[in-house]
Amino acid sequence: MAKEKGVKSIEDLPGIGPTTAEKLKAAGLDTLDRIATAVPADISDITGMSLENSKKAVDAAKTATTLEFSTGSEVYEKRKNIGKISTGASSLDEILGGGVEANGITEVYGKFASGKSQLGFQLSVNVQLPAGKGGLDGTVLFIDTEGTFRPERIESIAKAAGLDPKQVLDNIIVVRASTSDQQVLAVERADKTIKERNIKLIVVDSLMSLFRSEYPGRGALGERQQKLNSHIHRLQSLADTYGLAIYITNQVMDNPAILFGDPTTPVGGNIVAHAATTRLYMRKSKEEKRIVRLVDSPGMPEAEAVIKITTSGIRD
Numbered sequence: 001m002a003k004e005k006g007v008k009s010i011e012d013l014p015g016i017g018p019t020t021a022e023k024l025k026a027a028g029l030d031t032l033d034r035i036a037t038a039v040p041a042d043i044s045d046i047t048g049m050s051l052e053n054s055k056k057a058v059d060a061a062k063t064a065t066t067l068e069f070s071t072g073s074e075v076y077e078k079r080k081n082i083g084k085i086s087t088g089a090s091s092l093d094e095i096l097g098g099g100v101e102a103n104g105i106t107e108v109y110g111k112f113a114s115g116k117s118q119l120g121f122q123l124s125v126n127v128q129l130p131a132g133k134g135g136l137d138g139t140v141l142f143i144d145t146e147g148t149f150r151p152e153r154i155e156s157i158a159k160a161a162g163l164d165p166k167q168v169l170d171n172i173i174v175v176r177a178s179t180s181d182q183q184v185l186a187v188e189r190a191d192k193t194i195k196e197r198n199i200k201l202i203v204v205d206s207l208m209s210l211f212r213s214e215y216p217g218r219g220a221l222g223e224r225q226q227k228l229n230s231h232i233h234r235l236q237s238l239a240d241t242y243g244l245a246i247y248i249t250n251q252v253m254d255n256p257a258i259l260f261g262d263p264t265t266p267v268g269g270n271i272v273a274h275a276a277t278t279r280l281y282m283r284k285s286k287e288e289k290r291i292v293r294l295v296d297s298p299g300m301p302e303a304e305a306v307i308k309i310t311t312s313g314i315r316d
């Protein structure tokens with residue numbers, strides 16, 4: 001949905017200040033589209049605003065959001081301009097249809113040491129390459145939830161790509177999140193940095209670890225999934241708004257319901273499964289070899305690529 005000038009975010013709506021905006025966001029009403037389709041009485045309940053003022057806010061949101069109707073050919077033209085980030089391995093780029101796509105969420109799941117973080121490092125370097133040379137000429141927001149960001153690795157990968165390691169590291173903004181609240185906030189407050197620094201890749205490594213440890217057991221699952229849902233939608237909306245790529249890593253569990261074949265299942269349930277535009281499953285093979293399976297993609301068939309993790313980064 002395209003937005004009219006003036007009202008660009010929910011904070012710009014009449015009667016909605018920062019505190020009220022926080023309340024709305026906490027309830028999942030975090031975009032103009034959502035407010036536009038909300039019932040004024042609910043807005044009033046959530047925020048404590050009068051019914052009359054809630055109605056004004058909803059009307060203003062309706063005016064600010066305009067639905068775009070496009071022909072298939074117009075969509076096709078637009079999609080041609082969507083950027084791709086090279087993974088460093090041509091076989092993997094190929095099954096992805098050119099690389100990790102901007103405007104969407106790419107998820108990689110797999111066991112420990114399968115190479116999820118390594119691919120995140122490689123993409124953080126490659127996105128800085130010029131457009132058409134495997135990059136998007138942009139910088140990186142790296143949300144590190146496990147304390148596994150390694151500047152030394154970035155340095156080696158950057159050198160191998162013929163880039164100045166210091167400059168490459170300066171172009172990666174790292175947020176070390178120790179709680180899921182910090183993780184959510186890092187994304188919620190990203191707009192300014194994205195614009196100022198021309199961020200074209202957001203890495204969340206990993207998406208679920210903090211959510212999993214903070215919300216153990218079945219009882220907390222509903223609350224966790226609600227928070228996770230709004231977090232992921234926020235990521236997708238950043239991807240749409242700024243034409244950037246989102247790369248998330250995910251943990252796996254053994255699913256005892258799968259009797260035949262590989263029982264490895266990504267965590268996070270349907271919310272993550274539906275939100276990821278492209279899903280990849282990475283697993284260890286012999287030595288430095290890794291097998292990457294394209295599990296889900298809106299436009300590419302299921303396929304596998306074999307890659308290597310080397311000192312210089314991801315290679316064929």
Ligand SMILES: Nc1ncnc2c1ncn2[C@@H]1O[C@H](COP(=O)(O)OP(=O)(O)OP(=O)(O)O)[C@@H](O)[C@H]1O
Nearest residue numbers: 110111112113114115116117118119148309310311
């Ligand atoms: N400098 C290096 N040179 C070559 N290979 C490396 C180097 N550093 C790490 N690796 C390889 O990468 C592996 C670790 O991969 P990575 O950290 O991406 O795993 P992961 O999937 O993120 O795991 P986790 O779930 O634990 O976060 C190591 O086991 C090693 O095989």
Ligand SMILES: [Mg+2]
Nearest residue numbers: 116117148205
């Ligand atoms: Mg990792």
